[in-house]
Amino acid sequence: MSSRYEEIARDLRERIASGEYPPGTALPLMRDVAAQYEVSDITVRRAWQMLTREGLIESRRRAGMFVREHPDRVRLTVRNRQMERDELGYYSGPESQHWRALPHPDGEETRVTCAPVPADVADALGVEPGTELTVRRRIVGDPEVPEHRQLADSWIAEWVTEELPTLTGSTGNGGMYDRLEEWxxxxxxxxxEVSARMPSPDEAESLLMPQIGVPLLRAIRxxxxxxxxxxxxxxxxxxDIRMSAALFAVGYPLSRGSSAKWPVAPASSDYYRASEPTD
Structure with a gap:
């Protein structure tokens, strides 16, 4: 059985989904909601907390609760995941050709350091979680649209830094990928592999995202x-590439596998005969 605050959250959620409360609209004051549902302010606050965690509403200081712009209601930029190349080197998809490395708060564009590798990245590299590896950390984005950005942490295999130690410093025109192919x-x-999760506070700050209610899109390349x-x-x-799921979607073609190679054998040769009207 649902609790009272869950029922209130469900009702408000349906009103938001129906357009009764469109994006940017202020919700009624807490005391008015409490009076409407005949509950305490604490119960209303718990309903609002639930909707805030879902990314449907947000608190604006001294102004109240507002319906947030949501991926279902705004046009997302579709990031087509494919490798392209221009005179500056490789980039991931035509939408990001004009993107550039942006400075971190300390002014650096690329931070190169040694750090313990996360468990899922370690698994892909075939090393133990926590192994100290060289990582190149960057913020890459659209110079004209501040919120269109991504975090990109490049974890480099041990054998690469041993055989090509220059990758721990400046990689020059064409970047690390050109140096590797030349070598x-x-x-x-x-x-x-693309997945989603909630951002850490530092990730949300770097990506100019709300601290609550908006997940990351995460691509492990x-x-x-x-x-x-x-x-x-x-x-x-x-x-490890992260971007706001409120701004970006991932697009890719679906190719035919060998089992679906054209022409295909019909699943049933009786379909049209069964659909014909009978006298």
Whole structure:
């Protein structure tokens, strides 16, 4: 059985979804909501906390609670995940060609350090979680639209920093990927895994996101040199890319697998015959 505050949250959620309270609209004052539902202010506050965690409403200091712009109601920028190239090097998708490295609060564009690798990144690199690896941290974004940005942490495999130590410093025109391909004399390849999670306070601040209610889109990009079979791949880097799910969606083509190669055998040859009207 639902508690009273959950019932109030459900009612307000439905009103927001129906457009009765459109984005940017102020919700009624807490005392008015409490009187309408015949509950205490504490119960209303708990309903608002639930909707705030869902990203539907937000508190504006000294102004009250407002309906937030939400991904379902605003046009998202679709990030087409594919590797492109121009005279400056590789970039991930045509929407981000004009994006540039942005300075961190301390003024640096790229922070290069050694740090304990996160567990999921460690798994992709085949090392123990917490292993100290070189990581290149950047904020990349649209110089004309401040909130259009992403965090990109590039975790570099141990064998790469041992054999190509210059990657721990400035990588020059074309960046790390050009240096790797020049050194190996082979083309790099990439694959990605996309997921979502809530941001940390530092991530939300760096991405100019609200502290509550908006998740991250997270793409883990694995960069590798192909070998003779999957097990002989040489993974050179795992990049942890994060962006606001309130601003971006991920787009990609769906290709036909070998089992769906055209022409296909119909699932049922009786469909049209069964659909024909009978006398």
């Amino acid at each position: 190996e004399k082979k083309p790099l390849q990439w694959r990605e 694995i960069t590798y040199f192909a070998g003779r079979g999957h097990k002989s791949e040489r993974i050179v880097e795992v990049q």
